[in-house]
């Protein structure tokens with residue numbers, strides 16, 4: 001549904017993106033992750049045709065954003081950077097005006113969308129009186145008005161309270177369930193991303209360091225909690241056999257290693273194996289491991 005290929009972008013000679021390629025499948029919820037300044041917003045800006053890449057292109061539904069901006073983006077609803085509204089007008093008037101910029105406003109559809117985002121009771125109030133969460137809901141309503149097939153969301157949960165974050169998560173999951181919506185969003189809230197996303201793309205300093213499901217990421221280097229004695233002898237064995245010691249008692253095996261054979265080999269070397277248990281790592285653990293290994297590189 002969405003594919004970026006070989007994206008490069010520099011600002012004032014300083015690279016912000018270097019050869020970034022990834023794809024988002026139809027009906028997938030995809031998280032774009034990375035530290036501050038990793039290039040997430042620049043990537044979303046290029047996909048939305050608001051930032052011109054130095055090299056590479058973005059395609060939505062097979063249509064190139066750079067060659068046919070309107071054709072590619074007519075399938076897309078977006079919240080990019082802080083949505084700007086007229087504070088002295090009501091939510092409804094804002095939707096009417098902002099949708100009017102793209103050429104049409106369907107009242108019936110707008111009422112349905114407003115109901116869907118839970119703003120019906122306050123839609124006639126001035127936006128200046130809205131909370132941050134209500135403004136985000138209005139922004140979502142605006143993004144959904146063109147009945148898009150793809151939603152692109154720049155930090156959609158930024159500044160929301162825990163209830164707002166949960167509401168957003170349920171909303172996006174329902175959109176996918178009911179309408180098969182494809183969603184790409186960037187976020188720093190790794191626990192949220194973990195609960196919502198089928199796959200993630202991780203950027204670091206403008207380069208792609210991972211694209212895939214969280215399970216792919218876990219399988220790349222399975223981690224075990226171990227209790228091995230004597231530890232010094234075990235550590236030497238592990239290092240000799242390409243296992244990584246992440247912390248005392250926590251190791252990563254090479255992806256193709258058979259843990260049972262590893263344990264047998266340890267025992268065969270006279271090492272006492274008191275514990276050897278796989279660890280289910282959270283996205284936060286995986287993200288920190290990737291960040292550390294790439295910053296060490």
Ligand SMILES: Nc1ncnc2c1ncn2[C@@H]1O[C@H](COP(=O)(O)OP(=O)(O)OP(=O)(O)O)[C@@H](O)[C@H]1O
Pocket residue numbers: 011012015016034035036037038039040041042043
């Ligand atoms: N318009 C611009 N002019 C100059 N530099 C820019 C511009 N936009 C982005 N950059 C630079 O490009 C790099 C990537 O920025 P970008 O905003 O894409 O990162 P990000 O991952 O979205 O960060 P954050 O999580 O802080 O929003 C940064 O070094 C940033 O300073």
